[in-house]
Amino acid sequence: MEKGFPSHYDAVLYECSCGSYEKYSKLLFCCECRKFACEGCCKESLDTTFCPFCFECSTLGEFNSKKNRCFNCRLCPLCFSYLVIKSTNEDKSYFKCNSCFWTSRESGLSDRTNHRSYPDFDNKEMEDEVASLSEYLKKLANIVKKSEKIRSIKKKENFSNNKYQLQRSYEQKLKKTKFEDEIQVPTVVSVSDIPEIDESYIMEDVQGKLLPTLDQKIEQYGLGLGKLQPIPAYNVCKKTYRCLTGDHLLCRLEYSLSTVKFKIFSTAWTFLPQIKVVPKGFNHTNEWNNLMLVVKNSSASVVRVKLLPLRNDDSCYVECFDPDVEFTLTAKDDAFEIDESFSLFFNEQRQEDNPLTFRKGCRAGLNFKVKPKVDGDSSFFNMKVKFSPIHKNDDGRDSICHILFNYRLAETLKSLDHDVFLWTQMEMNMVVKNVLGKPEGVNEIKIPITFKDKLKIEGLKVFQSMMFNKDDAYDLWWTGQEFKEMRLESCEQMLNIGNETLLKLKNENFDIAIGHFHDLCPLALAKTVNVKKLIWVTHGTSVYDFAAIQMGLRTFPASISHPLSSYSDEMSFYERIINLFWHLSTLDFVNLPQNLLYEENFMYKKRKEYKDNEDLWDLSKNVPILFINGERFLDFPRPFPLGITFMGEVGKKSSSKNLPEEIEAIIKKANKGIILFSLGTVSNTTNMPKQMIHSFVEGFGQFPEYQILWRMEMNIPEASKYENINLLKWLPQKALMKHPKTKLLIAHGGYNSFLEASQTGVPVILMPLFADQFINAKRAQRFGIAEVLDKLSLTPEKVSYAMNKVLKDPIYSINAKKLSLMLNDKPSNDSYAILRHRIKLAVSNRPLFMLQSSQKLNFIQFYNLDQILILVGTFIILSL
Incomplete structure (x- = not known):
C-alpha cells in the first residue's frame, strides 16, 4: 500500500494466490477453488467478438458471414480514426473524420x-488470417452443434414425468442417441511472438501528426489502385478467463447493454472487502503520520x-505499532444497522489506541499511526486482511430458517441416544434470529453454496419482494425455473466436497440418512457415502x-x-377443476417443477460414483x-399408510427462560394484553409496500389499550406517533405465546406460527404471502380460530375490523383453547x-x-x- 497515492482503491495492492501483487480491479475470484x-x-x-467503436457483439457463428467486420463502423483511410455519419436534408448520409476532416465526398x-452500402478496401493479409481462423471456428462450431443436440435430448423437459410412466421410453431414446464418431478437437498452433511497441509511439507528441504526411499517403494501402475509400472496422476478440485448477469460469467480458444479463464476472470486489487510502496532509520522514483507511463491504453477506x-x-x-483491530460490516444492500446484541468488536472495551474511528453500515474508517523511513512517495504499508462472511443471529451463531428445524430434529435424535451427523448447505443468506444453536454432541459439515450466475442472488431478492405482491402464473413459472437451476447447482456442490471428506463419512458406517423431500439430491448424497436406508422428512x-x-x-x-392452492377439503365444482390443474402442473414445494428431478437424476448418472x-x-x-x-x-x-406419519413437534424445551427486560417493560404497560405481529424468518420485512405498512400502523393505532410487539427489520417513522406500537428486530415468539397476557397473534401463515x-x-x-401459507390459513379457519387478510387489498379499516372481531368475539378464544386441549390429549x-x-421400522x-x-x-x-x-x-360397440 503506497503512501503517496491519490484517493483511490487501486492504491492498495493485494497478494494473489500465485504470489504476485495486483490492484483490486485486476483480481478475480474462483467460487469453486475459493x-x-x-x-x-x-x-x-x-x-465472442465485438466492435471496439460501437461495442456491438457478434457470436462465433456470425464470425464468418461478417468477415470479422462491423457493418456499422468505418475508419478514415488517412488517419485511421472513427468516421462519423453525417446526415443531409435529402435523407442521405456520408462519412466524415473529425480528426483530419476527410469526407467520403472528397473521393467522389x-x-x-444506407451507410452500409459504401464500398471499402479489403486487406488481403487480414482476410487470410480471418479465413484460417474461420476454418478453425467452423470445426469448433460443428463440435458444439453435435454436443448441443445430444444435450437438448438429454435435458428434454418431460412435464408428464414418471407420474404417467413415460420415463422408460425417455431413457430408451437416450441410449439410441450416441456420437457417430469420436470428435477430435483441432489443436491451435501458437503464432510468432508479438514485437515490442516502440516507446516513441507513447512518448512523442501526436498533436502535430493529425494531418498525414506525404510518406504516409504513399504508404497508404490501395492509394495507387484508386481513390481513397472508408476502411472497414474489424472486430476485436473477447476473452474468457478460467481458473487453472478446475477450469472454472471466472470472467466473461461483456460490453453490449443488450447482453448485460448474461454477464458472468467473478471479480474480487464482490467477495473481498475494499480498502481505500484517504490522504491526510503531508507525510514526514521519521515522524509519526496519520494514514486514513476506509474499508467497505460490497458483498451480499455480513462480513467480519x-x-x-x-x-x-x-x-x-x-513502521506501525498499532494493535490488530476487528469489526463487523453489514451487507451492501442492508437497509438497517447491526443489532446492538450483534457486537461491533469481539472485545467490547474500546482503547485509546484503537485505530477504528467510525463504523456506519457497510463502511468503516481506521486511522493508523505510521512512520516513513525514507523520503519519497515509495513507502509501503504492509497489512494482512482476514475476513469471513457470516449470517447474523442474536447469539453470534449463523443460522438459516430450515437449518433451525434440522437442529431441533438432531437435538431430538441425540436425546434418543442416536449418533447424529449434519450435512448442511448454506445458501440464500437468509437472516434468522433464534436462540437455538447447534446441539451439543452433534457433528456438522457446512457446505457454502455459491452460484456462478450472480443474478441468482438478485433473483432471490426479487423472490422475497414478490411475497408482498400479486403472484400470477408467470411469477410462479419464473420462480420455479430459478429455483430449479439453483437446486441443481447446490446439489452438485454438495457432492463435490472432496475425496478426504467422503472417505471420512464412508468410514462412519451410518445406518440411516434423513433428508428433506424437496428433490432427489438426498438420495444421491446417501448413495455417495454408502448409506442404504433413507427417511424423507x-x-x-x-x-x-x-x-x-x-x-x-x-x-x-x-x-x-x-x-x-388456497382450498380446503370441501371444494366446489370450480375449485375442484382448479385443484386438478394444480396437481397436473407438476409444481411442488415453493414452485419447484418436477422436471428438476429428471435433471438431477441425469446429473448424478454422469458422475463417476454411478457404477x-x-x-x-x-x-x-x-x-x-x-x-x-x-x-x-x-x-x-x-388416509395415510404406516410409512407416512406425523412426528409431532421436535426439539421441545422443558426449561423456560426469562424474557428480556425491554420486553418485560412493554408487557407491564399493557392494560388489556399484548398483540404479537411477525411475518416469519423467510420474508424480508424491508420489502413491505408502503400501503401495507400504513395499513398496519393505522390499524394498530386504534387499539391503544393493547401493546403491539412488531417484529420489523427497519425503522418506521410513521409508527412513532402511537405509543402502543413497539418495533423490535427480534421476538422470543415461543416464550411470548405462552405468556398469559398474549391475546392475539398476527402472522403470515407459516406452519411454526400456526x-x-x-x-x-x-x-x-393470518395474512398468507406465498407457498403453503394459504392452505395453512384454511386449516386455521377450519378450527374457527382465525381471520384472514388479503395482502393485495389491505387497508387500515380491514386491519382494525379483523382485530376488533377476534378480540371482542369470545368464540375465537374459546375455539383456540379447545384446539389446545385436543392437541395435548394424546x-x-x-x-x-x-x-x-418409525426409525426402527426404517432400519428393518x-x-x-x-x-x-x-x-x-x-x-x-x-x-x-x-x-x-x-x-x-364395449358399451359404444354394443350400442351401434
Whole structure:
C-alpha cells in the first residue's frame, strides 16, 4: 500500500494466490477453488467478438458471414480514426473524420441512403488470417452443434414425468442417441511472438501528426489502385478467463447493454472487502503520520473483518505499532444497522489506541499511526486482511430458517441416544434470529453454496419482494425455473466436497440418512457415502405428489387440495377443476417443477460414483418412511399408510427462560394484553409496500389499550406517533405465546406460527404471502380460530375490523383453547414414541408395511383408466 497515492482503491495492492501483487480491479475470484486469481494465473480462451467503436457483439457463428467486420463502423483511410455519419436534408448520409476532416465526398463517393452500402478496401493479409481462423471456428462450431443436440435430448423437459410412466421410453431414446464418431478437437498452433511497441509511439507528441504526411499517403494501402475509400472496422476478440485448477469460469467480458444479463464476472470486489487510502496532509520522514483507511463491504453477506498491521525491516516499508483491530460490516444492500446484541468488536472495551474511528453500515474508517523511513512517495504499508462472511443471529451463531428445524430434529435424535451427523448447505443468506444453536454432541459439515450466475442472488431478492405482491402464473413459472437451476447447482456442490471428506463419512458406517423431500439430491448424497436406508422428512404438514407417488400413495384431487392452492377439503365444482390443474402442473414445494428431478437424476448418472444401473428414481421407491413435521389433527383428514406419519413437534424445551427486560417493560404497560405481529424468518420485512405498512400502523393505532410487539427489520417513522406500537428486530415468539397476557397473534401463515398458536390456545389473524401459507390459513379457519387478510387489498379499516372481531368475539378464544386441549390429549405422554418406532421400522430389512404393489402400478392402472376405457369401448360397440 503506497503512501503517496491519490484517493483511490487501486492504491492498495493485494497478494494473489500465485504470489504476485495486483490492484483490486485486476483480481478475480474462483467460487469453486475459493482462491483469488489475477490475469497472469488464469487461462484465457476466445469467447465472442465485438466492435471496439460501437461495442456491438457478434457470436462465433456470425464470425464468418461478417468477415470479422462491423457493418456499422468505418475508419478514415488517412488517419485511421472513427468516421462519423453525417446526415443531409435529402435523407442521405456520408462519412466524415473529425480528426483530419476527410469526407467520403472528397473521393467522389456519392451520398447514400444506407451507410452500409459504401464500398471499402479489403486487406488481403487480414482476410487470410480471418479465413484460417474461420476454418478453425467452423470445426469448433460443428463440435458444439453435435454436443448441443445430444444435450437438448438429454435435458428434454418431460412435464408428464414418471407420474404417467413415460420415463422408460425417455431413457430408451437416450441410449439410441450416441456420437457417430469420436470428435477430435483441432489443436491451435501458437503464432510468432508479438514485437515490442516502440516507446516513441507513447512518448512523442501526436498533436502535430493529425494531418498525414506525404510518406504516409504513399504508404497508404490501395492509394495507387484508386481513390481513397472508408476502411472497414474489424472486430476485436473477447476473452474468457478460467481458473487453472478446475477450469472454472471466472470472467466473461461483456460490453453490449443488450447482453448485460448474461454477464458472468467473478471479480474480487464482490467477495473481498475494499480498502481505500484517504490522504491526510503531508507525510514526514521519521515522524509519526496519520494514514486514513476506509474499508467497505460490497458483498451480499455480513462480513467480519480483521486487520493485522505487519512489521518489515525494509526501508521501503513504514513502521506501525498499532494493535490488530476487528469489526463487523453489514451487507451492501442492508437497509438497517447491526443489532446492538450483534457486537461491533469481539472485545467490547474500546482503547485509546484503537485505530477504528467510525463504523456506519457497510463502511468503516481506521486511522493508523505510521512512520516513513525514507523520503519519497515509495513507502509501503504492509497489512494482512482476514475476513469471513457470516449470517447474523442474536447469539453470534449463523443460522438459516430450515437449518433451525434440522437442529431441533438432531437435538431430538441425540436425546434418543442416536449418533447424529449434519450435512448442511448454506445458501440464500437468509437472516434468522433464534436462540437455538447447534446441539451439543452433534457433528456438522457446512457446505457454502455459491452460484456462478450472480443474478441468482438478485433473483432471490426479487423472490422475497414478490411475497408482498400479486403472484400470477408467470411469477410462479419464473420462480420455479430459478429455483430449479439453483437446486441443481447446490446439489452438485454438495457432492463435490472432496475425496478426504467422503472417505471420512464412508468410514462412519451410518445406518440411516434423513433428508428433506424437496428433490432427489438426498438420495444421491446417501448413495455417495454408502448409506442404504433413507427417511424423507417435510417442513410442514403437506405431503407433495412426487414423494407420495414414489411411496405408492397417489392423490385424489377431488378431496385433497394441492399444497400450493388456497382450498380446503370441501371444494366446489370450480375449485375442484382448479385443484386438478394444480396437481397436473407438476409444481411442488415453493414452485419447484418436477422436471428438476429428471435433471438431477441425469446429473448424478454422469458422475463417476454411478457404477450400477440403479438410478435415483429407483432408489426413491426404496424409501420406507416419510415423516411429516407437524400434528396430525392440524391437517385435513387424509388416509395415510404406516410409512407416512406425523412426528409431532421436535426439539421441545422443558426449561423456560426469562424474557428480556425491554420486553418485560412493554408487557407491564399493557392494560388489556399484548398483540404479537411477525411475518416469519423467510420474508424480508424491508420489502413491505408502503400501503401495507400504513395499513398496519393505522390499524394498530386504534387499539391503544393493547401493546403491539412488531417484529420489523427497519425503522418506521410513521409508527412513532402511537405509543402502543413497539418495533423490535427480534421476538422470543415461543416464550411470548405462552405468556398469559398474549391475546392475539398476527402472522403470515407459516406452519411454526400456526402450531405455536394451536398449542398455546391463542387466536390468530393470518395474512398468507406465498407457498403453503394459504392452505395453512384454511386449516386455521377450519378450527374457527382465525381471520384472514388479503395482502393485495389491505387497508387500515380491514386491519382494525379483523382485530376488533377476534378480540371482542369470545368464540375465537374459546375455539383456540379447545384446539389446545385436543392437541395435548394424546394416548401416550411420550412425545417421541412415533419417531422412535418409525426409525426402527426404517432400519428393518423386511419392510412389509410398504405399498410395494401400489408402487408397481402406473397412472393408468392405479385409477383403472384401462378398465374404464374397455368398458366404454364395449358399451359404444354394443350400442351401434
